[in-house]
Amino acid sequence: MTPRPRRSFHLSWVSLLAVFFACLALVPLGFVIWATFATGFETATTLILRPRVAGLLMNTVLLIVLTVPACVVLGVALAWLTERTDMPGARLFSWLSVAPLAVPAFVHSYAWIGVWPGLNGLAAGVPISIVAYFPFLYLPVAAALRLLDPGLEDQAASLGLTPRAVFFRVVLPQLRLAILGGALLIALHLLSEYGLFAMIRFDTFTTAIIDQFQSTYNGVAANMLAVVLVLCCLVFLGLDYAIRGRQRYARLGSGVARRTSITPLGPMRYPALLLPIATVAFSLGIPALTLGHWLLAGGADIWRLDAIGLALWQTLRICLIGGLATTAAAIPIAWLSVRRPCAKNRLIEGCYYLASAMPGVVVALALVTITVKVATLYQTLATIVFAYVILFLPRALVSLRASIAQVPKELEQAAESLGRSPARAVLATTVRLAAPGAAAGLALSSLGIMNELTATQMLAPNGTRTLAIAFWALTGEIDYAGAAPYALLMVVFSLPLTWLLYQQSKKIAGR
Amino acid sequence: MTLLEIWTLRKHYGPVTAVDGVSLAIESGSRTAIVGPSGCGKTTLLRLIAGFEAPDGGSITFDGALIADERSQIPAHKRGVGIVSQDGSLFPHLTVEQNIGFGLKDDAADRKIRISELMDMVELDRAMLTRRPDELSGGQQQRVALARAMARRPRVILLDEPFSALDTGLRVATRKAVGAVLSAAGITTVLVTHDQAEALAFADQVVVMRAGRFAQVGTPREVYAHPADPATAAFLGEAIVLAARLENGQATTMLGQIAIHDRNRQGQAQILLRPEQFSILPHQGTEDSASTNFTSGIITDVDFCGPSCDLAISLDKNPDFSLRLAMASQPLFEKGARVQISVNGPAHVFS
Structure with missing residues (x-):
């Protein structure tokens, strides 16, 4: 038997798969570039440089500039109160600060309109966005707070800093990466959200693209708006990259971290409750109030079980198929990024994150344009699942990576030494042991799919009526009572998945 | 002159008594080593002196003034007690210069001079000032941590197993260097360690601690040659x-x-x-x-x-x-x- 170069075959087919999926994921970005060139410079500039685009850009910038800093302040304050103080009910409020994620953004809008029917424009967009999206900041900041080395705070105190100065000079700087990550996520969501803003008649690029799409199907104008939207996304990604730089805030040394210290609030212990209570009132109380109101007012009549049952079945089916596809597509790159960390693989991984940062509307627009040329694919299950894979792959990737990293590489080697081929060794050890991470990835991508409205309504096969689409259609007909059961079901099915997200963030922090 | 005096100090965590009524006097300018197996309460004792924990009984007096008893404690940031921990606890988001100058006023006129002075004292090249802590070796990190603790000219520096994360060879060299720097500056030093050779080599006064109590207090030769009981004897060598x-x-x-x-x-x-x-x-x-x-x-x-x-x-x-x-x-x-x-x-x- 002649010796073979070790692993070469094995390595190549996993890499090949990863590169293949990465290329697919970059299709929407490629479409935007293609669209710019295909339109021609002159048409493109006239379509982009017009007052309408300036107005949309103004709206978008104002929305982000007002919402993101408010989310940062709220998220950090809540995280500090729930993780590092003796505020009563800290554990409960920690969970309640994540729970708003179980309410789809457009249901938040629906709930606020139910309480204040006249709400519209920026004045409505900012507060609703804050309550819908601040958990994206709260989660990473709370996790980072739990991971901070308490020795550093002790050290700062011994160097003469007051507790207040310790927070601003030692704690806050170390939360920078978590804050930056959360802020980027919120900014990207604000750029790509459709339902929330459409319902309160606040125009953003995404709502404008969908309006264009619905009036002039596959028009050049929509494509050019998508170009500007993608440029906005790239600006934020670039900003994040520039600020983040190459800095690592890794824990130095090997000492075992002590449990983080708890700051006594003293006389502020009960007044401090005002902030979480007010947050919960707006982020969960208002949806509960509106849903409760319509469910009571609607009575038994709104529970049209045949329609609701069909929507539920379709939603669960598409969530499962989409979730499975997303998780499966994430396996090659997850394995590579943990087991073969090199510049090439980091680049491939970066492609997935870049692709998923594209707003759903751009992904949908790209796939519509491409699939109408291949008539057999337009509005098929394959197309919508493809869109979900692009949009939600990083969710599955994060869970998979974490669980693969926990499987010692030595197990694979042991299996190989017992006579398994490299591929079989991976299957018998790492894949088996990473199954919980895969399940979590499946759940998290399903959560995204369940509450996805933009791409679903543009791409799903004719006659598809998921919970989100049915809800949207009914609110469009001003049948707010009839829409309530669909909203309730989405919240009920999202809650356990949100709980999983919450538990996972705690597990990553080692608790 | 006695600088730091501990009197029947007690501290417990739930049912576990970490420090069980210990008393100790530490002379100004002296070096004291508290040595004991892990879990004997030595780190808790150090944290009580630093002000990171509040005692459940007894008292700590610093330069004749009460700084902690069971009723009230002066917070850590007002004690003027420096500490160097096992892993250095350098601020990972700051450069070496910012770390050393952390406790100094930002607008202090002599800030730069003081930082350079400290770098010389701990024998680090000034070219390292712009580096980040993760670009330093373990021994260099400990030197920066020492310089940072000395920046505010504390009268006492507490060393919490600062050498145990280092390799054997580096450990001895760093211990000698740290001892020399602190002696030259006339700073009273309290070292906590589980390494009896380190304690004997470093200190003028060795405190052997076991299960929250002091098994013996004395000079290194005294405790080694005349240990109080067989367990202490076996622990010291x-x-x-x-x-x-x-x-x-x-x-x-x-x-x-x-x-x-x-x-x-x-x-x-x-x-x-x-x-x-x-x-x-x-x-x-x-x-x-x-x-x-x-x-x-x-x-x-x-x-x-x-x-x-x-x-x-x-x-x-x-x-x-x-x-x-x-x-x-x-x-x-x-x-x-x-x-x-x-x-x-x-x-x-x-x-």
Whole structure:
């Protein structure tokens, strides 16, 4: 038997798969570039440089500039109160600060309109966005707070800093990466959200693209708006990259971290409750109030079980198929990024994150344009699942990576030494042991799919009526009572998945 | 002059008593080492002095002023007590310069000068000022941590196992360097460590701590040569504890007659011998049964560890007893070799 170069075959087919999926994921970005060139410079500039685009850009910038800093302040304050103080009910409020994620953004809008029917424009967009999206900041900041080395705070105190100065000079700087990550996520969501803003008649690029799409199907104008939207996304990604730089805030040394210290609030212990209570009132109380109101007012009549049952079945089916596809597509790159960390693989991984940062509307627009040329694919299950894979792959990737990293590489080697081929060794050890991470990835991508409205309504096969689409259609007909059961079901099915997200963030922090 | 005084200090976490009523006086400018096995409460004691924990009883007095008792504590940031921890606890988001200057006022006129001075003191190249902590080696990180703690000219610096994360060679060098810097600056130092050799080499005053209490307090030579009990003796170095009958300044043991200091002690007692008091020589001729100067035996087991050997010797007179001790390596130390053992110098008698 002649010796073979070790692993070469094995390595190549996993890499090949990863590169293949990465290329697919970059299709929407490629479409935007293609669209710019295909339109021609002159048409493109006239379509982009017009007052309408300036107005949309103004709206978008104002929305982000007002919402993101408010989310940062709220998220950090809540995280500090729930993780590092003796505020009563800290554990409960920690969970309640994540729970708003179980309410789809457009249901938040629906709930606020139910309480204040006249709400519209920026004045409505900012507060609703804050309550819908601040958990994206709260989660990473709370996790980072739990991971901070308490020795550093002790050290700062011994160097003469007051507790207040310790927070601003030692704690806050170390939360920078978590804050930056959360802020980027919120900014990207604000750029790509459709339902929330459409319902309160606040125009953003995404709502404008969908309006264009619905009036002039596959028009050049929509494509050019998508170009500007993608440029906005790239600006934020670039900003994040520039600020983040190459800095690592890794824990130095090997000492075992002590449990983080708890700051006594003293006389502020009960007044401090005002902030979480007010947050919960707006982020969960208002949806509960509106849903409760319509469910009571609607009575038994709104529970049209045949329609609701069909929507539920379709939603669960598409969530499962989409979730499975997303998780499966994430396996090659997850394995590579943990087991073969090199510049090439980091680049491939970066492609997935870049692709998923594209707003759903751009992904949908790209796939519509491409699939109408291949008539057999337009509005098929394959197309919508493809869109979900692009949009939600990083969710599955994060869970998979974490669980693969926990499987010692030595197990694979042991299996190989017992006579398994490299591929079989991976299957018998790492894949088996990473199954919980895969399940979590499946759940998290399903959560995204369940509450996805933009791409679903543009791409799903004719006659598809998921919970989100049915809800949207009914609110469009001003049948707010009839829409309530669909909203309730989405919240009920999202809650356990949100709980999983919450538990996972705690597990990553080692608790 | 006593700078730091601890009086019947107590601290418990739930049902676990970490510090159980200990008292200690630390002289200004001295070096004290608190040594004990892990979990003995030594780090808790240090954290109580630093002000990171509040005592449940007793008091701490600093320069004549009460800084902590069970009712009130001066917070850590007002104590002026410096601390260097096991891993250095350098702020990962700041450069070396910002770390060292962390406790100094930002607008202090002499800030730059002071930082340069400190870098020289801990013998670090000033070119390192712009580096981040993760670009430094473990020994360099500890030097930066020391410079940072000294920046505010504290009168006391607490060292919490600052050398234990370093390699063996680097550990000794860093310990010497840190000791020299602190002595030159005249700073009172309290070192916490689980390494008895480090404690003995570093301190003027050694505190042996066990299960929250002080087993013994004394100079390094005192606690090593005259430990309070067999457990303390064993903790501070290899100890051979033998049953003996005392009479007129002589102890009669299975190793023969051994001198003791105390002529007045009579009757049964336990005595302590250290390995360096033993000489092991090749067995010569027939044994003179009347001689009490040496005992003969056979080496039954040898673990060769390079410079030293761990020996097990079974005594001719008492074959059931196996004498175990580490000695500097010799070609003689082979399994089955016949040797004669003699003991030098007086033995310590446990009270």
